[in-house]
Amino acid sequence: HPHLHLLNGYSPVENTIFTLTHPITPTDTHRPTIPVGRPLPNKTVYILDPHLNPVPIGVPGDIHMAGPGLAHGYLHQPALTAQRFIANPHRPGTRMYRTGDLGRWNPDGTIDYLGRTDEQTKIRGFRIEPAETQATLQTHPHIRHNTVIVREDQPGNKTLVAYVVPEPESGLDEASLRAHAARDLPEHLRPSAYVLLDRLPLNPNGKLDRAALPAPDLGNRSTGRAPRTREERALCALYGELLGLEEVGPEEDFFDLGGHSLLAARLISRVRSTLGADVSLKTVFRARTPAALAGRLDRTAPARPALRRRTRTEETQ
Incomplete structure (x- = not known):
């Protein structure tokens, strides 16, 4: 041109x-x-x-x-x-x-x-300062130390991961951390995963050894009950496919597992082609688990026909 x-x-x-x-x-x-x-x-x-x-x-x-x-x-x-x-x-x-x-x-x-020259980066179009998320998490009364970094364990998929050292015998868990982040941070600044550690790894100079921080392990988690319906089974499989996980339970939150708005849009497309049902992006954000989303499928309108490639001759007829 x-x-x-x-x-x-x-x-x-x-x-x-x-x-x-x-x-x-x-x-x-x-x-x-x-x-x-x-x-x-x-x-x-x-x-x-x-x-x-x-x-x-x-x-x-x-x-x-x-x-x-x-x-x-x-x-x-x-x-x-x-x-x-x-x-x-x-x-x-x-x-x-x-x-x-x-x-x-x-x-x-x-x-x-x-x-x-610093740690600022972009994730899904949002400018991210990991230090801002780290400072907010540190206000949690049961956190002794924490650090937040951007990981790209799957090529092209950057995620914000928090590494947290809890206060001894505090009973700090991921649910408490997510609630704290949700209260004080916009969604794009909330970590996709939390890793609880006994201590942060340091190099011989006493600085944080970023290379020694483990990748978040989303595979060894309890997935709760088994799917009960065909829709739940299909949605659990779609969640796993899009999030790169071997197994997802029907009560697990799409966004807590690392999902985001771009993956949610892909989920809508896969639901349409796999289950023949239309769901909106708002529905995915409100019904965040396979079980909750399965309960919304019966109330949706019939899916629109899938797009197909057409030749220019077909378009002019």
Whole structure:
């Protein structure tokens, strides 16, 4: 489509809303990556070393931003504001924003984006700071220590996992942790899995040994009673298929097992093709277990016919 004009735009929302743009050309397809571009007029971008000195062309550094559009800070979060919105040593009396992104200048004046310098990541389109979830969990009175990380044990499926060291003899369990997270965190910041540990693994320097944190084991759990109906059996199988689990019980919560809205949409499609019934996304969120969802199937309208591929000749007839 040579008539289309394609722009690559980049900026964190803290410097609303675009800071760099790059008109993509056919020659860009031969680059290792597409540049995020040059700063817009009145916008300023610095690529700095840990001492806030500019780095040479081609050398990776931390991307900082300044100029019109910069936010005043984070509402009711002075510590995070002070950490991210810092004094600009290259223009005294002004501030700049530490993005947490890694970049480098190209000889042509464009910038390449190279990834993150901290633990911030995106899961299903939401920007996630594991430290925010960790800080909220630590307010639980029965937690001694905890850490929260993003795992990708199945390629393409990032999940937030909490590792918790309970206070001795507290009787802390996963249900209590989930209730605490649900009270204080939006859904996208709640861990998909919780792992209870006697202690957090440390390396010889006394820092957290992330590589030694075990993968959450969802396979060795009690699944409760057996399915009682054909619908329950089918839904338990669909839950297991979508969540990558060998066995799911009829009373187990789809979202507690690692499900999310994108998987819920796939579940709706599989219910339609397997059981011939339509369910809405709202229904999946409200009837979260196979047993509860099975009870809603009889009250749904007949499923819409499955989509099929058609030729252009069929479309014009």
